[in-house]
Structure formats: C-alpha cells, structure tokens
Amino acid sequence: MDAILLQILNGLDKGSAYALIALGLTLIFGTLGVVNFAHGALFMIGAFCAVTLQKLLSLSYVVIDETKTDFMGNPLKVEMPYVAKWFGPEIGATIIDWSVPLAILFSIPVMIAIGFAIERGLIKYFYRRPHADQILVTFGLAIVLQEIVKYYFGANPIPTPAPDMFAGSIDIGMLVGFDPNAIVYPSWRLIYFAFAALIIGGVFAFLQFTTFGMVVRAGMADRETVGLLGINIDRRFTIMFGIAAAVAGLAGVMYAPINSPNYHMGMDFLVLSFVVVVVGGMGSLPGAVLAGFLLGILESFASTTWATTTIPGINQVVIYLVAIIVLLARPRGLMGRKGVMED
Amino acid sequence: MLGLNGRDTTVFVIVTVLAIMAPFLLNPFPTESGLAQFNAGYPDLMQRFAIFAIFAIGFNILFGLTGYLSFGHAAFLGVGSYAAVWIFKLFTYNVVPAILFSVVIGAIFALAIGFISLRRSGIYFAILTLAFAQMSYALAYSVLSNPKFNLTNGETGLQVYPGDLQMFHNPERVPDLPHLFGLSMRANYELSVGGWDFNFNAGYYLCAAILLLMFYLSMRIFRSPFGMMLRAIKSNQTRMTYTGLNARPYALAAFVISGMYAGLAGGLMAAVDPLTGAERMQWTASGEVVLMTILGGAGTLIGPILGAGFIKYFENIFSKINDSVLHAWFAALPDGLEDFLVAIIYPFIGKGWHLTLGILFMLVVIFLPGGLVEGGQRIGRLFRSRKTRKGETDEATQSTPAE
Numbered sequence: 001m002d003a004i005l006l007q008i009l010n011g012l013d014k015g016s017a018y019a020l021i022a023l024g025l026t027l028i029f030g031t032l033g034v035v036n037f038a039h040g041a042l043f044m045i046g047a048f049c050a051v052t053l054q055k056l057l058s059l060s061y062v063v064i065d066e067t068k069t070d071f072m073g074n075p076l077k078v079e080m081p082y083v084a085k086w087f088g089p090e091i092g093a094t095i096i097d098w099s100v101p102l103a104i105l106f107s108i109p110v111m112i113a114i115g116f117a118i119e120r121g122l123i124k125y126f127y128r129r130p131h132a133d134q135i136l137v138t139f140g141l142a143i144v145l146q147e148i149v150k151y152y153f154g155a156n157p158i159p160t161p162a163p164d165m166f167a168g169s170i171d172i173g174m175l176v177g178f179d180p181n182a183i184v185y186p187s188w189r190l191i192y193f194a195f196a197a198l199i200i201g202g203v204f205a206f207l208q209f210t211t212f213g214m215v216v217r218a219g220m221a222d223r224e225t226v227g228l229l230g231i232n233i234d235r236r237f238t239i240m241f242g243i244a245a246a247v248a249g250l251a252g253v254m255y256a257p258i259n260s261p262n263y264h265m266g267m268d269f270l271v272l273s274f275v276v277v278v279v280g281g282m283g284s285l286p287g288a289v290l291a292g293f294l295l296g297i298l299e300s301f302a303s304t305t306w307a308t309t310t311i312p313g314i315n316q317v318v319i320y321l322v323a324i325i326v327l328l329a330r331p332r333g334l335m336g337r338k339g340v341m342e343d
Numbered sequence: 344m345l346g347l348n349g350r351d352t353t354v355f356v357i358v359t360v361l362a363i364m365a366p367f368l369l370n371p372f373p374t375e376s377g378l379a380q381f382n383a384g385y386p387d388l389m390q391r392f393a394i395f396a397i398f399a400i401g402f403n404i405l406f407g408l409t410g411y412l413s414f415g416h417a418a419f420l421g422v423g424s425y426a427a428v429w430i431f432k433l434f435t436y437n438v439v440p441a442i443l444f445s446v447v448i449g450a451i452f453a454l455a456i457g458f459i460s461l462r463r464s465g466i467y468f469a470i471l472t473l474a475f476a477q478m479s480y481a482l483a484y485s486v487l488s489n490p491k492f493n494l495t496n497g498e499t500g501l502q503v504y505p506g507d508l509q510m511f512h513n514p515e516r517v518p519d520l521p522h523l524f525g526l527s528m529r530a531n532y533e534l535s536v537g538g539w540d541f542n543f544n545a546g547y548y549l550c551a552a553i554l555l556l557m558f559y560l561s562m563r564i565f566r567s568p569f570g571m572m573l574r575a576i577k578s579n580q581t582r583m584t585y586t587g588l589n590a591r592p593y594a595l596a597a598f599v600i601s602g603m604y605a606g607l608a609g610g611l612m613a614a615v616d617p618l619t620g621a622e623r624m625q626w627t628a629s630g631e632v633v634l635m636t637i638l639g640g641a642g643t644l645i646g647p648i649l650g651a652g653f654i655k656y657f658e659n660i661f662s663k664i665n666d667s668v669l670h671a672w673f674a675a676l677p678d679g680l681e682d683f684l685v686a687i688i689y690p691f692i693g694k695g696w697h698l699t700l701g702i703l704f705m706l707v708v709i710f711l712p713g714g715l716v717e718g719g720q721r722i723g724r725l726f727r728s729r730k731t732r733k734g735e736t737d738e739a740t741q742s743t744p745a746e
Contacts, residue, residue, distance in 0.1 A: 130410075131465050132412045140708060141701075143698075278466075317482060323470075324478075331467075
C-alpha cells in the first residue's frame with residue numbers, strides 16, 4: 001500500500017509538468033487551431049527566467065573583509081551581492097534564497113510578452129496555412145529560441161536551488177498513519193504539485209466563471225459565429241496565447257529546482273507533452289490534464305524495480321506504447337470531441 | 344533517355360556530372376590558401392552529402408508527394424545501420440549483402456509502423472511516427488542492450504570486434520574493413536595538381552552511384568501513374584476516395600518506399616564507417632531530414648539533394664569558423680569596427696550555426712514554401728521576364744519543373 005502511494009506521488013511531479021505543458025498546448029490548439037511545436041521552448045524559457053532572476057539577484061561587488069584572512073594571512077576578498085548592500089545582509093540572503101518563487105512574479109509578464117510577440121509576429125500569418133506548415137514554422141522557432149538561450153547561458157545545466165526551507169524531505173507516511181520513513185518525499189515536489197493544481201484550477205476557473213472565458217469558450221466552439229456577433233475574437237485568442245505561454249513558463253520556473261535547466265529541456269518535454277495531448281484528446285482541456293497525470297503516474301509505476309525486472313526497459317517505452325494503443329483504440333483520445341482535427 | 348522526358352534527362356545528366364566531378368567541384372581552393380577551410384572535398388563529408396541526399400530523397404517521396412509529415416524517419420535509418428553492422432559482425436565485410444539487408448529491414452519496419460500510423464493523418468500521423476521513433480530509440484539505447492540479449496550495444500554503439508564470427512570473411516584475401524568485392528571503402532586516391540589536392544574515395548563513389556540510381560528511381564516514381572495517385576492524396580484525399588480509390592495502400596506504399604530509402608542510407612552510413620549508435624534514431628535526427636527536404640524544396644525532384652548538401656556543408660564548414668578566424672577576416676578594418684562586426688556575426692557561426700539554420704528554415708517556411716528550388720525559379724523567372732517583356736508568352740510561368 002505505502003509503495004503504491006509512493007509511486008503515485010513520484011508520478012505526480014512529472015505528471016504535473018506534463019499536465020501544465022499539455023494544458024498550454026491544448027489552449028493554443030483549441031483557440032487558435034495551431035499546433036505549437038515551440039511550446040517546449042516556452043517551458044524552457046520559463047526555467048531560464050528563474051536562472052536569470054537568480055543571477056540578477058546575486059550580482060555582486062567585491063569588498064575586503066578585514067575580519068577574515070586567507071591562508072597567506074591577507075585580508076579575504078568577499079563577494080557582496082547588491083541586494084545585501086541595499087536591504088541589509090539578512091534580508092538580502094533571504095531574497096537570493098527565494099529567487100525561484102520570486103521568479104514566478106518575474107516570469108508572468110515576460111512570458112505573456114513573449115507569447116504576444118510570437119502570436120502577433122509569426123503565428124498570426126499561419127492560420128490559413130496547412131497544419132504541416134504550422135508545425136514546421138514553430139519547430140524552426142523552437143530551434144531558434146533554444147539556440148539563443150544556449151548562446152547566452154551555455155550548454156551546461158545551471159543548478160537553481162529551491163529556498164532552503166523546502167530543500168529537505170517530508171515524511172508523508174507519518175502524517176497519514178504509515179510507519180516512519182515509509183514514504184519520504186522531497187518537499188519541493190509536493191509544492192510543485194500543489195502549484196500545478198492551483199494553476200490548472202485557475203485556468204479552468206478563468207475560462208468557466210468569467211465573461212472573458214465564456215467568450216473564449218464560445219470562440220473555441222464556433223469562431224466564425226462569435227466573430228459575426230461583433231466580438232473581436234482574434235484579440236481574445238491572442239491573450240489566450242499569452243496565458244498559455246505563461247502557463248508553460250510557470251511550469252518551467254517551478255521545475256528549475258527539480259532538474260537544473262539546460263537549453264534542450266524543452267524539446268525533451270515537448271515530445272512527451274504532445275503524446276499527452278493526443279492521448280487526452282486534441283482540443284480537450286480536461287483530457288490534457290487527466291492524461292498528463294495518468295501518464296506521469298504510469299511512468300513512475302513502470303520505473304519500479306518490479307516492473308523493470310519483469311519487462312526490461314518498460315519505463316522507457318510505456319508512454320509511447322500507451323499512446324499508440326489509445327490512438328488505435330480511441331482515435332480521438334480519452335476525452336476528444338468529434339470534429340476536432342478530423343480533416 | 345531511359346524513359347525520362349527531355350527536361351528530366353537534363354536534370355539527371357547535371358546531377359550525374361555533379362556527383363562524378365564532386366571531388367573537383369567541392370575543392371575549389373588551393374590547399375595552402377586561407378580559403379581552404381571552405382573546401383568540402385574530403386571523403387567523409389562527400390559521403391555524408393550523398394547519404395543524406397538519399398535519405399532526403401526518400402523522405403520527399405512521402406512528404407513531398409503525399410503530404411504526410413513523418414517526424415520519425417530517423418528510426419528507419421537507425422535500424423538500417425544496425426542491420427548492416429550485424430551483417431558485418433556475423434557474415435562478411437562485403438557491403439553488398441549488408442546494404443541489401445538494411446534495405447529489407449528498413450522496409451519491414453516501415454511496413455509495420457506505416458500500417459499502424461497511416462490509420463490517422465495530419466498531426467496525429469506526425470505524433471504517431473514520432474512516438475514510434477522515440478520508442479525505437481529508447482529500445483535501442485537501453486532495452487535491447489542487456490547482457491542476455493545484446494542487439495544494439497547501448498550507448499557504446501554497435502561495432503565489429505576482433506572476436507566476432509564473420510563466417511565468410513577471409514582477412515588474407517580481402518581488406519579487413521567494409522569492402523566491395525575486395526575494394527576497400529576507405530581506398531582513397533589523392534591527386535595533387537598545382538596547389539590543389541583532390542580526393543577520389545571508393546566509399547564516396549559507391550554512395551554517389553547509389554544516389555544516382557535512387558534519384559533516377561524517384562524521378563520515375565514522380566512521373567508515374569503511381570506518383571500521380573500519391574499527389575492526389577496530398578491535394579484532396581476525400582475526393583480521391585469518392586472516385587472509388589482507396590488511398591491507404593498508396594500511402595502505405597509511399598511510406599514503405601521512403602522507409603527503404605532511409606534504411607539504405609543507414610546501411611551506406613555503416614558501410615563507409617562500420618559502427619552505429621542509437622543517437623541516429625533520435626527525433627532530432629528525424630527533424631534534420633525534415634529540415635533538409637523543406638529547405639531544398641519539398642515535392643521537387645532536386646530539392647532534397649540541394650537541401651541535404653546545403654545543411655551538411657554548412658554544418659561542417661560553418662561550424663569550424665571561430666572568432667579568431669573572424670578576426671583574421673576583418674583584420675584590415677579599424678579595431679572598433681572589427682570588434683563590432685565580429686560581435687554581430689559571431690552568434691551565427693561556429694557553435695551557433697544552428698541558430699542560423701533555424702532562422703533560415705523559418706524564413707523558408709514563411710516566404711518560400713517551395714524551398715531553395717522555388718527561390719531559384721523566382722530568380723530565373725525575374726531574368727527571363729525581362730528578356731521576353733513584350734508579346735511573347737512566358738514559358739517559365741507555365742512550367743513548374745519537378746512538381
């Protein structure tokens with residue numbers, strides 16, 4: 001029982017990332033009808049927002065500390081971050097420590113701006129072109145974004161730790177009545193899951209309970225009629241692209257402490273997120289979320305020793321296998337609607 | 344000639360001449376001169392030109408004609424390579440059985456994957472092929488390299504070891520390397536004329552000969568009734584179905600043919616260098632062949648060859664230019680300007696060459712859906728329309744070569 005619970009928990013953090021990226025992909029697909037191969041790159045840029053903010057906050061100048069000496073007996077040069085100078089050493093250290101959560105605030109405007117720029121500058125011109133062209137141009141865009149990040153940040157992963165407070169693990173087993181040390185789980189991953197749930201809930205609430213969201217949903221169902229009613233649906237869809245970019249970016253920001261960001265992390269996630277979207281059903285938001293968590297948990301179960309000894313390497317292929325089976329058995333995916341991408 | 348019309352014969356003759364003369368054409372600069380770094384006439388790169396051209400021609404038969412965008416073609420190239428290396432390991436270093444076997448294996452894989460993937464079209468097809476390719480990659484990379492059943496040798500890559508069986512291999516009579524009935528694939532004749540060195544490499548000429556054969560075959564497919572059916576799938580599959588034709592067998596045939604081309608390319612890759620690894624199957628490799636075909640011009644005959652040559656040339660030549668080379672180029676300019684120019688150009692060359700490729704690719708997709716071929720046609724039309732400004736009918740606007 002506790003082993004099963006542990007695997008489910010293990011699957012949740014990856015599943016959260018899949019679900020968030022797939023949610024953004026589906027938002028873009030459902031509103032604009034564009035297959036966005038650059039979505040993984042947006043996830044990656046989000047993670048690098050965290051890296052950038054951390055670097056900005058840790059910008060330092062050198063002071064000579066008279067109280068300490070190095071092994072030669074000379075006064076030691078100490079790097080002093082500017083934030084520590086401005087806000088005092090303790091608050092400064094705390095700010096640097098909390099750079100990843102702060103990056104959430106930093107990344108939202110950045111990602112929305114990037115999303116607007118991409119939609120207005122590029123994707124707008126591809127609505128009338130075939131899906132293959134949309135795939136190709138966003139694939140090119142992904143390469144470009146990835147290479148720009150590589151140029152500025154290098155090819156190596158950059159460690160971006162979470163605040164010290166969340167660095168350790170929590171013994172969840174104790175809380176729900178199992179033996180101590182049966183289910184020990186890194187706290188940041190729990191926070192990631194909670195955060196993902198919050199974002200997903202937020203997006204759904206936004207679409208469900210606001211007038212703006214209602215118009216967007218109407219536009220998803222029948223764009224032409226909504227346009228004929230005198231509503232500028234294009235502008236709303238552009239905003240939705242910005243929101244989808246922000247969702248991917250936030251997923252990236254919070255993922256930075258779990259895996260040190262490198263420039264091709266987006267591509268690695270993109271392939272799986274596409275599989276997730278297709279399994280969930282193209283254009284179905286609940287389907288994307290459901291499939292994201294399901295496949296994440298499935299992957300973590302397939303990675304157990306029991307599974308890998310029974311069928312060697314099952315953890316590597318299980319997601320693709322499931323995707324193939326689902327597509328053949330239920331071509332529209334788990335929760336796909338009729339008439340989406342049927343041409 | 345050979346069942347081709349006049350225009351196609353000209354194209355074919357040009358490609359043949361280019362392929363035969365490649366060692367000269369790709370080495371236009373004397374070896375000692377500063378421009379020698381732009382020479383691409385070394386065997387390794389010439390072989391890659393030919394092999395990737397074959398790969399892209401095959402991909403074009405699927406994507407260019409039927410419009411099915413496969414994001415998993417590298418899987419067939421990978422299994423072709425593995426098949427060829429296994430022939431080397433088990434039987435003989437002769438490349439003929441190895442290449443034939445790699446084509447057969449490529450066809451079998453393409454049949455299996457195509458049979459399932461072609462149930463869906465559009466984005467679903469792209470993702471299904473992608474999923475299959477990533478699965479093959481994962482299988483080759485880790486699963487099939489366990490000690491009990493080592494088919495791929497994991498991340499080390501598969502290669503021929505001294506203890507291998509090699510049943511029909513006789514090291515005394517034939518070279519201890521991949522060979523064509525005794526002619527080693529590494530055999531190289533270097534011709535020095537003045538300051539120039541030209542390399543004539545057995546491996547390259549084998550690849551070039553097969554490339555010509557495959558190019559001829561693709562021309563025949565493009566011009567055949569079968570090719571017409573494939574184009575019908577691209578332009579309007581529903582209408583094709585209404586006329587009483589089932590599109591799936593045609594699409595599957597195109598998929599298998601392009602899988603065989605990819606398997607052949609993989610076999611040749613192993614033939615010129617008898618080792619292989621799982622990274623050949625990764626989806627970035629599939630993306631590369633998509634880039635090549637689109638960049639050159641999807642649906643055109645010559646486009647994939649141009650695209651493959653273009654990408655491989657710049658990948659190997661551009662990436663060698665570093666900032667010291669750049670500084671040497673602009674050394675004549677005033678220092679401030681020199682640094683400024685170098686700072687502007689540097690992100691786009693050397694290690695940043697992929698950035699250039701990405702931008703170029705986007706520009707082509709946005710402005711030139713027909714790729715380099717369409718670009719060339721537009722320029723040609725511009726010149727011709729100036730000449731025939733008055734009265735005469737403009738021939739260039741009517742003919743759409745290789746489409």
